Amino acid sequence: MNQLLKLPAPRTVAVSHWPEPGDDTAAGPPALPGFVASSFSPLVAVVADRCLRPVYGEPPAAVRIGVVLVTRSGDRVSAEHVRQAVADGKRVGPLYFFQSVPNSVAGQVAAQWGLQGPVVCLSPTAEAHTAGLEQAALLIADGDADQVLVVLVEQAADGDTAEAMLVSGGDSL
Amino acid sequence: MSDQPVSITGLSVLSALGRGAEAQLAAALPGAAAFAEVQRFDTGNRRVSRAAMLADVRSLEEELLDAVTAACAEAGLTVGQRATTPLFLAVHGRSGVRALASKAARIYTSACVSASTAVADAAALIRHGYAERIVVAAGYLVESDQFALFDAGRALSTDGVVRPFSLDRKGLLLGDGVAAIVLQRGEGLAEIAGWGRTGDGYHPCQPAPDGHGLAAAIQCALRKADLPPDVVGYINANATGTGFSDASEAAAIRTVFHGEVPVSSTKAVHGHALEASGLLELVLTVQALREGKLPVNAGFTTRDPDCDLDLILDAPRRATAQYGLTLNAAFGGANTALLVRAG
Numbered sequence: 178m179n180q181l182l183k184l185p186a187p188r189t190v191a192v193s194h195w196p197e198p199g200d201d202t203a204a205g206p207p208a209l210p211g212f213v214a215s216s217f218s219p220l221v222a223v224v225a226d227r228c229l230r231p232v233y234g235e236p237p238a239a240v241r242i243g244v245v246l247v248t249r250s251g252d253r254v255s256a257e258h259v260r261q262a263v264a265d266g267k268r269v270g271p272l273y274f275f276q277s278v279p280n281s282v283a284g285q286v287a288a289q290w291g292l293q294g295p296v297v298c299l300s301p302t303a304e305a306h307t308a309g310l311e312q313a314a315l316l317i318a319d320g321d322a323d324q325v326l327v328v329l330v331e332q333a334a335d336g337d338t339a340e341a342m343l344v345s346g347g348d349s350l
Numbered sequence: 351m352s353d354q355p356v357s358i359t360g361l362s363v364l365s366a367l368g369r370g371a372e373a374q375l376a377a378a379l380p381g382a383a384a385f386a387e388v389q390r391f392d393t394g395n396r397r398v399s400r401a402a403m404l405a406d407v408r409s410l411e412e413e414l415l416d417a418v419t420a421a422c423a424e425a426g427l428t429v430g431q432r433a434t435t436p437l438f439l440a441v442h443g444r445s446g447v448r449a450l451a452s453k454a455a456r457i458y459t460s461a462c463v464s465a466s467t468a469v470a471d472a473a474a475l476i477r478h479g480y481a482e483r484i485v486v487a488a489g490y491l492v493e494s495d496q497f498a499l500f501d502a503g504r505a506l507s508t509d510g511v512v513r514p515f516s517l518d519r520k521g522l523l524l525g526d527g528v529a530a531i532v533l534q535r536g537e538g539l540a541e542i543a544g545w546g547r548t549g550d551g552y553h554p555c556q557p558a559p560d561g562h563g564l565a566a567a568i569q570c571a572l573r574k575a576d577l578p579p580d581v582v583g584y585i586n587a588n589a590t591g592t593g594f595s596d597a598s599e600a601a602a603i604r605t606v607f608h609g610e611v612p613v614s615s616t617k618a619v620h621g622h623a624l625e626a627s628g629l630l631e632l633v634l635t636v637q638a639l640r641e642g643k644l645p646v647n648a649g650f651t652t653r654d655p656d657c658d659l660d661l662i663l664d665a666p667r668r669a670t671a672q673y674g675l676t677l678n679a680a681f682g683g684a685n686t687a688l689l690v691r692a693g
Binding site: 180181182183184211240243244248249251256259260262263266267268269270271273274275277278279280281282283284285287288290291292293294295296297298299300301302308312315316318319320321 | 392451454456457459464474479548555563680682683
């Protein structure tokens with residue numbers, strides 16, 4: 178046996194999306210204080226809020242909730258801005274430092290909702306849902322979280338998309 | 351669950367300190383820092399111009415491939431075994447490593463806990479029977495975009511030195527790091543005895559001042575090993591030489607360890623290897639325990655009352671225990687602790 182065996186699939190508690198009916202996709206998600214120029218972090222925040230609020234009401238949620246953020250391309254808009262600024266020999270704005278890794282907005286969600294489970298960011302090697310749910314299953318089964326908020330987010334030329342899933346265990350390992 | 355330990359059976363590493371685990375420790379023991387003026391790209395528009403870079407380094411993908419090959423060879427894997435061993439990769443993104451990324455089972459992009467999270471996940475999967483053997487590889491080579499970002503964020507040390515836990519610490523400096531390890535059941539070079547991953551739930555970019563998240567990660571690692579804190583004879587700290595971050599980590603260590611435990615941060619010599627830092631520092635911790643010599647906390651000048659720890663200063667110390675901890679923390683309030691046994 179040299180391959181990864183499948184863990185027991187976690188149980189889905191709640192799901193949310195961007196866009197949902199009624200969303201203004203041209204305007205994008207609401208701005209997120211502290212994050213600039215790119216829709217990446219606001220997308221994560223809006224689907225996290227939509228997923229957690231029906232279950233937990235107002236923050237805080239339960240403490241032992243982890244955050245797993247799955248994104249193949251990451252914050253493309255910010256990364257391209259930095260790449261161009263460096264190529265042009267210009268300085269980079271300091272806020273781009275703070276949003277330079279997907280951890281930052283995951284931590285923003287965790288701070289807002291009082292989540293103290295693990296924070297894990299992945300670039301999916303297969304289907305994004307599968308990657309996120311397998312990571313969530315491992316964190317729960319290994320005892321580091323009771324629930325995990327899995328967020329999938331991509332910025333694309335044909336429209337931004339994001340999805341959040343709150344999942345629970347599962348059998349213990 | 352298997353009663354057999356999860357062990358490192360092969361490893362490979364490079365940093366500005368050189369190639370190989372022995373070279374890392376040889377430079378780290380006396381605190382021989384590898385920082386120099388950056389020649390790899392233009393820093394003319396930056397506040398800081400120093401980093402720790404290996405002179406003859408090739409592309410990140412080439413170095414990662416070589417590291418995986420070398421680690422698998424040391425572990426005694428056949429070509430067939432290597433081909434069927436899952437690869438967990440810790441990198442900033444796929445750019446520059448696309449061929450290797452296409453072969454990876456998982457790609458971790460969790461900033462400075464990417465590699466340590468990958469190790470924790472791999473160890474958990476092996477211990478609980480979901481995998482027999484996993485390769486974890488991680489890499490960061492200092493480049494212009496991240497350098498510009500850290501410079502813009504005023505995170506880089508303005509005096510050209512990294513001074514973990516020192517009252518006059520002024521920030522971090524970046525450094526090259528590429529490493530790979532083979533993890534599998536049974537005895538090996540070192541055991542991954544326990545691991546913990548937690549979040550602070552405090553701030554997008556700053557650690558909780560009381561270090562509660564990192565303390566919880568340490569306690570989690572000890573709990574998984576079913577061991578008390580007093581078995582730990584060395585802590586390789588995350589300490590980046592950053593004001594609030596080092597103080598938070600010191601608070602976490604004091605929360606868990608009521609006696610004195612020797613502490614040093616080797617980022618003072620090899621710099622911060624970002625996504626690869628957890629694996630580089632794990633290898634250094636293993637090598638220190640195997641050789642029975644603990645590296646100094648370089649760059650230190652002045653005690654900080656907010657970092658009241660048993661720092662290894664002036665000269666290396668002889669290891670008195672088989673167990674060591676390596677700690678990492680990242681943006682997002684992400685924390686990891688890896689408990690290793692070696693020596």
